[in-house]
Amino acid sequence: MRIPPLLRENVNFRRYFVGQSVSLLGDQITAIALPLTAVLALHASAGQMGALTTAYLLPNLFFSLHAGVWVDRRGRRRQTMLVADVARGLLTATIPIAYALGDLTWTQLYVVAFLLGSFSVVFMVAVGSFFQTIVPREDYVAAHSLINGTRGASFLVGNSLGGTLVQVLRGPYALAADAASFFWSSLFLGRVDVEEPPGASRESGGVWAGIQWIRGNAIIRAELLGVATLNLFNFMFFALFVLYTTRFLHVRPATLGLVLGVAAVGTLGTSYFAGAIARKIGLGPAFLLGCFGFPAPLILIPAAGGPYWLVLLFLFVAELLSGIGLMLLDILAGAMMAGTIPMAVRARVSGGFQVVNYGVRPVGTALGGLLGATIGVHTTLWIATVGALSGMAFLLPSPIRKLRDVPDEGAL
Secondary structure, three states: OOOOHHHHHOHHHHHHHHHHHHHHHHHHHHHHHHHHHHHHOOOOOHHHHHHHHHHHHHHHHHHHHHHHHHHHHHOOHHHHHHHHHHHHHHHHHHHHHHHHOOOOOHHHHHHHHHHHHHHHHHHHHHHHHHHHHHOOHHHHHHHHHHHHHHHHHHHHHHHHHHHHHHHHHOHHHHHHHHHHHHHHHHHHHOOOOOOOOOOOOHHHOOOOHHHHHHHOOHHHHHHHHHHHHHHHHHHHHHHHHHHHHHHHOOOOHHHHHHHHHHHOHHHHHHHHHHHHHHHHHOHHHHHHHHHHHOOHHHHHHHHOOOOHHHHHHHHHHHHHHHHHHHHHHHHHHHHHHHHHOOHHHHHHHHHHHHHHHOOHHHHHHHHHHHHHHHOOHHHHHHHHHHHHHHHHHHHOOOHHHHOOOOOOOOOO
């Protein structure tokens, strides 16, 4: 296979890409192993499942704005990301160790989830401006396609491997793979050799600078409102998905992992063709297509019923089509943000974006757990899947609809 020019010619991006590729695989193993650990090892209820995911996401509400200011002023983004990776690896490793010793408790799961979420906030607010130092502007879409293509491959391999590992090894031991992947990522980040711009001065703005910048930019403001609405409802869905499929649809963990993994083939193809789709119909319309195509097929999940083979078919089609939409959304959202947001305020804007976009996620998981425990899991999934489409109300009237290419820095 032909190696993409960006990987051949840009050694710093190649090192970053290799590190993140394995880390993304570990993340996908954990995405299925952690909730299955809660369900199978600790016999989780709907409320506990919602609380566990909420604990991981709450740091986005608490720390994103302050982390953005700290990263912008400190500079040295690569070093910050490296420390965050090592910390996440050590934290994740405590779960299988505690389980092996017979001491795994809900308290530990909640604490580890919260600390993992905290270090992930620091990593995510730093990665955007770091990305701008290692990738030239004309390669933004190509670079995001490669990264999200690897993410699609991690869906394919990670979900299947994660479900199998949970069933063979029992949930907590599968998390050791994610711990190792964080250390792998830190190893390659440590080898990136790039000169980063100095930290921003105090006069450039404080914790509200990122929010104020977003308010004044119609493109990023619409992207944030639309995607945050989608995520609010999607995380209501996410909080109950594993519980619903295993307990109510009676899908075995290995089968669920296999279905999710095979369905991820769609994400691989979409990551390869995302640039061509954006050139054909325009970057903005392609992004809007992804924003609709990601949540809409998930309506098939609460609609699933009948023979076991038909249930699996509904799950497969839903995840296949949703993955295609997700890749378009993520690749083109990343390219829009990289092109529009100036590097000097990138971490603060990322923090402002994250406090809303990620901040609604614990609200969604908490609502999912609460509604699942009161009105029922199945009814809650219907509300979540249909409600996610309301994000289009912010996107369709915005300037995004007319974007043909990556917008200029500061474009409105």
